Structure formats: C-alpha cells, structure tokens
Amino acid sequence: MAKEKKLVEAITSMEVDFAQWYTDVVKKAELIDYSSVRGCMILRPAGYAIWENIQKQLDASFKETGVENVYMPMFIPESLLQKEKDHVEGFAPEVAWVTHGGLEPLQERLCVRPTSETLFCDFYANIIQSYRDLPKLYNQWCSVVRWEKTTRPFLRSLEFLWQEGHTAHATAEEAEERTVQMLNLYADFCENVLAIPMVKGRKTDKEKFAGAEATYTIEALMHDGKALQSGTSHNFGDGFAKAFGIQYTDKENKLQYVHQTSWGMTTRLIGAVIMVHGDDSGLVLPPRIAPVQVMIIPIAQHKEGVLEKAAELKEQLSSFSVKVDDSDKGPGWKFSEQEMRGIPIRIELGPKDIEANQAVIVRRDTREKIVVSLDEIHSKVAEVLEAIQNDMLERARNHRDAHTYEAHSMEEFTDTVANKPGFVKAMWCGEQACEDEIKEKTGATSRCMPFHQEHISDTCVCCGKKAKSLVYWGKAY
C-alpha cells in the first residue's frame, strides 16, 4: 500500500492550507500545467475535457434562445479600443500590445482582445441598418488576454478561455430582458450541471463592467468561505451605440440607436467546481460535467475471465461515459487515481464478484459502497449518478446557507468577516464611500445586490443613514 499512500499524501489537506490544497489538486488531477509564459497555463486533457462538456451544454442552451456563433479577430486597433471612454479606461492598463508584424513595426499598435465589445460594435455599425436586422444575438468562444500581475490556475490567468455573447436590440426593454435572461440561464446551468447554487444580483456601480449601465452577476461560495464571481451579464443601454454610431431606421423610418448587452462565462467555472466540491482525496466532479463518469477497476485482473467480464460490463454501461482501468498498477493505486480525478463512480469487479454475479459501486462523493447484481447494474448506475448530482447540489447549498451571515453593525460585520468566512448580508445606503470603507476595514467587497431582497434593517451598516438595498458582501477570489 506504500504507493497508494504516497499519491494521497502528496496533497495538502484543505483544512491546513486551502490555497496549497487547490494548487495540489489542479496539478495532481492533471487539469493544468504551467507553461514557459508567465501566467499562462496549459489545459491538459483532463482539464480541457471538462471545458468541452461545459461548452457543449452551454452552447446548446444559448442556441435554444436564438443565439448564433461567430468569430471575431483577436486584435483590436488602439483607436477602436479608445472609442468608448469608460471601456478604454477599464481595459487599457491590462492589455497586451502587438507592435510588430513580421520584421516591420506597425503603423498603429494592436491590442490582443481583453474582451470584444469594440469589435462587435464596429461590426454591428456595418451590418445593422433597419429594424428588420434586429435583434442580433451573437456569441463567440475564444480566448482573451488580460495582463494580470498575480495569477492562479483557472481563477486568474493572463490568457483564459471563455464565451462572450454580444446582442443588439431595438428597445431598452428588450436589452434588459436579454441581460436578465442570460443571467438566469447561467445560474440554472451552474445549479443543474455544475451543482453549484448561485446568488443572483446586480453589481454596485463601483463593481460594474467598464462601459455598462448595469452589470448582473452570479456569485458562488467556495469551501473556504470566499466568494467567486462566476458569470456576468451587462446591459449597455445605448452608450456603445452612440460611441460607435450603431443606428437603425425603425418602422416609422426614424433613426434610432440600438440597445446592447454582453455576457460571459469562463474557465474560472472549473476553479469553482474544484473549490466547491473537492475534498482531501482530490477532485469531485458532478456527473453531468465529468468527462469519465464511471471507472471500472478489475480486482485480481490476472485471473481468468476478470478482464473479459470488465470489458463486457463496459459494453453494458456504454450509454454512460465509462472506462476500464486495466493498467498494470495495483487496485489501491487505481482507486486513488480515480478519486484524485474526481470520477463520480468506480465499480470494483473481482473473481468473487463475478462468481456471485455482482459488482461493487463506490460513490466518489460519499464513499458509500453499494453491492449490486450485474443484471441490474445499468439502472443502478443511472440512479446513483442522479443521486450524486442531486446530493452534491444539496451539500453545496447547505454549506453556502450555513456560511451566510447577517450583520447589523460594523462591529458585527468586522467580527463576522474576521472569524466566520462566508457571505455577509448587510444593508447599504448606496454610497460608494461606505463600500470603500467596508472594504478598507474588513477586506470584504460588495458581491451583489441580490434580486431576492430582504429587509434586515432600516439603516446602512456602515454610515447609519437610510438603507437603500440589501447587499451580499464577502472576501472574494
């Protein structure tokens, strides 16, 4: 058992050092590797396959709402980036600049897209003329670059993969509707597929996207009690349309500006899955996102008939994503690997099992062992995968709820942030001064003004003036 122990021991316990545990899991589960470029990571097959599953399911949901995919250039001329004032202020400090093409210097430098609003606006100004051309519901899957000083795998890197939806509408109402629709779609996806419950709400002006009228967000709580912004949806109003001259003639033949939205989710979601569901044995993947859902591990595989039966079982379970680990490692080692990689179910199958026409299903999340007849194994696996998916969501929700606190005074606020990692619900007057003060005193930032508002006090937790809104606060990634 020495070997197995070594593999497991190599991970720092999450209670001892959560940050190190995270880094260990990311490396040992072979999700990523570091590259020769500072802050850029390599998505290895086990990591990229999770992204492919996210992509496939999100993309199908987008298309159901009429969204079409496009691909825009990765470069933005400096003059184009500068067209919308707030936008350029927000992004210019953190972009990568291309100054030479081949052996020659460029006349105008190009930035590598940090996001593509300006390109989409330029495009829309060209192709939108009449109300008949609206709405435009475009999305692209690509990578973007932001020149961050400090980086962490999946959570913050110089280059990351994402999708960015960009829509143009005839009316303000339609744009607002689409902004909220996509936020809800994101939240549903996170809950139903990633088994992560979200707090949905609106960002304060301080935290909103550079150039947006309103930014909506979904916020998740990680195992360590820190928040993670997991997706955002922005309503731009007609600000970009005015900066870029995106106009259409309406049915009365009058020129009108379009109203726009954008919305995005990134590989950061993989970081959320790790930090919400993982444990000291490694990754725990929700079945709906797991590249491999079932790992069959033959016991005493050298004995006659064992590998054949394992192959037969794989065939029987082929409606799931299933593999057999028939490598020359010992079963204990294989168990550790399957656990590290977060595969939802392993099936142990040895000579005695075969004799008894049975196998042992082991749940990754609870480690529960279920002996099951080989005649009923298909329906049992389906049932257990469903149970794992549901139980993971419920545990995540319980954890989130158990780590959501209320603060009615700054003392209580400070004390909570210092001693009880989690969300803090507190009333706010709407002034940025209080937001700044809270951040300075506690380290917590406003995560969102939740759609589901509660009235827990009449006054702002910071200044004592009349409260305008309940806010979720927290330390965040």
Add this chain to the structure above:
Amino acid sequence: MAKEKKLVEAITSMEVDFAQWYTDVVKKAELIDYSSVRGCMILRPAGYAIWENIQKQLDASFKETGVENVYMPMFIPESLLQKEKDHVEGFAPEVAWVTHGGLEPLQERLCVRPTSETLFCDFYANIIQSYRDLPKLYNQWCSVVRWEKTTRPFLRSLEFLWQEGHTAHATAEEAEERTVQMLNLYADFCENVLAIPMVKGRKTDKEKFAGAEATYTIEALMHDGKALQSGTSHNFGDGFAKAFGIQYTDKENKLQYVHQTSWGMTTRLIGAVIMVHGDDSGLVLPPRIAPVQVMIIPIAQHKEGVLEKAAELKEQLSSFSVKVDDSDKGPGWKFSEQEMRGIPIRIELGPKDIEANQAVIVRRDTREKIVVSLDEIHSKVAEVLEAIQNDMLERARNHRDAHTYEAHSMEEFTDTVANKPGFVKAMWCGEQACEDEIKEKTGATSRCMPFHQEHISDTCVCCGKKAKSLVYWGKAY
C-alpha cells in the same frame, strides 16, 4: 421580380472573373465580413456554422483514434521559438510580436503563435519520462497568426482558425504510421463529408514544413483549375526532440528521444468547398456540412393553412436540419437567398400542393424539381440529400480528372499550364534546381509526389536526367 434579379445579378459570373465571383459569394452568402484589422476577417453565423460542422465531425474522428484535446498558451517567448533552427527561420519573418503588457515593456518579447510545435515540445519535455507516458496524442482547436502581405478570405488571412495535432511516440515507425494515418483521415473526411476528392502525396523538400523530416499533403483542384493544399501531416523524426530534450527511458532503462508528428487543417477548407462546388447562383454546400439542409418556402403564405402546413412539414422533417422561411419577402427572393446560401434542398409548398397532398423538392446542385407526396417526403428528402452528396463528389472528381494532364517535355508543360488550368503530372529528377526552373518558367509549383506513383517517362521533364518520381504540379492558392 426586380428584387430577385438584383440579388442574383450582384454576383460576377465565375467564367468572367473567378476571383471576383469568389469574393462576391463569400460576402453575399454572408460567410464573412471584413474587420477594422487589415487581413483579419469576421466569421459570420453562416460561415462559422460550417466551421462548427467541420469541427464536430473531424473532432469525433480524431477521438476515435485516441486523440485528446488540450489548450496551449497563445504566446511563445522568443527564446522558445528559436530552439529549433529550421523552424524559427521558417516562421520568424511572419509572426506578430507582443512587446508590451499593460503599461510596461516586456523583458522578452512574445510572438503570437503561428503554430505551436515549440510549446508542445516544451510541454512534452516536462511530462514525458518513461515509455509508459507514450504515445502522447494531443490536439488543439485554436486560432493562429501569420503576418501575410496579401490576404484572401478563408484562403490566406493574418489570423485563421485551425486544429493542430501534436503527437510523441517511442519509435520512428510509430510516428510515420501516425503521420500517414492522419493524412488518410483528412483525405477521407474531405471526400466523404466535403465531397472533395484529394490527391495524397509527399511534399518535396523545398515545399515541406519548417523543421519536418517529411511533410505529407492532400491537394484539391478548384473549379478554376488551381490547386489548393487542404491539409498537411508532418513527420518530425527526432529533430525537435533533440532540440528540446524530449527523452524517455525505455523498457531496458535506456534514455531515448521521442519521435514526433504534427498535422493540421484550417478554415481554408471552407474556401475549398466554395471553389469546388459553387456556381453562378452562389454557394453549393454538401449536405453533410450544410448548417441548414432543407429550407421550406411557403408559396402564397398569406392564404389560410399554408404556414400551418409548412410548420407541420418542418416538424415531420425534424431529423434533418430544416427551417421555414416565413419572412415577408416574395418567394422568388427567398429562392435566390436559399440558392446563394447553398442550402442543398428547398421545398416549395403552396395551396395547390397542399390540396394535392404534395410538395416540390428542388435540388440546389442540379435544380432538378421533384414532386413528392407529403406521405413519403421524409424518406424522399433523405434519399435526395444522399444523392446530392454523392453526385457532388462525382462531379468534383470528374472535373479534377478532366483537368489533370501529363507533360513529357518542358514545351508540353509550359503549354499546358498556360492554356489548360489543372494538375500537370510530370516526372522529376529530385533536384530543387528543376523545381525552381519549372516554377520560374511556368508559374507552377510542385504540389506533391503522389502516394499512387505512375511511371509516365524515364526522364525528368525539366533536365532530362533520370527521373526519380512522378510529381503533381500546378498553380496554387
């Protein structure tokens, strides 16, 4: 009919000006739009959807052979690019250089990947230790940048989408086997899905990839008789492994260098589809790649029951990719649009058809009209789509064969290239001097030394010395 005429007239006839016809189709079928960045194009929904279909099917074929997807950074440090001598000489003159990150100059400039051999090699040197780690069969879908002077939509652009496979093997034999396997997979895909027949062969040393031992290629013939290199597969031997120190310990515990391959196909394939199958009414898409396979066009749609019946028919045909054009344009206009967009089948359905329980299927490729009972329409559509797919391949093959010539002397060679656009088969001595001379005198380049060798003469068509190989020559995109 004025409107319909206008749409069709807007395209230059391919016999009058093939290059202009191509540009017209690309724009009018809304496949691409130009962007504010020189040489970078926007893939619009109709264009990107073709790429998605290519991607989905190719990706599935790759995975069937054990390939896994990864994602590597888009930046390559200058020092890394320089590690393999031939490679850097080939690519350095045409890369984009990032020199600033945020507000600060970088210590070392980074190029935007023109291809990712160097990144994969760096990665493989880190993760390959033992024979147990081999083979590595990785692929990535991404965009790459090459700073070209002149560009054309799909065929040559500063940035383009592609896949690049990179594999590492224990033996030279295995690497060679994989190189050829992927070339065959590419050729099969082009024939079976894109309905484009390919000449498979090996590139001469002059035309091979920078850093490769051998480059294999698939070459297609466009409607105008010019050749298009459509996919390549490279055997690197152990050249990159030695430059990057990628070694493994074999079963005898000896250190060995790995043997590597890479292979890629790009959005250029969409250009091939346009130029092989298109006609003066626009795009003609093979059914297996068409984002919309069937367009139902209601006739007299204001009459009672027509739109309802069209919706019913759409439902009945839902196992295909089918749409109803119920916009407020006239049927003739809708026909022109469906033809321009290359949708393989349109179904005309009007009040008289409904009365007679029938509809009219019109093939995009031949314009043949087929009256069919609504009771049998599902199987008829399946049959017609299959016939279109097969007939398109056959027509492309006939065109290619009818435009493939032999040359036994330089006079014949020059005359053929000048007057009969197409492939020229001619014997070659193996010397680059003759290749250069042929290019200078005729404008034709060596496309490949075909796997299927014929012996049409004993002597080199250029110098008259002993011939080593039959070569396909041609003017090329």
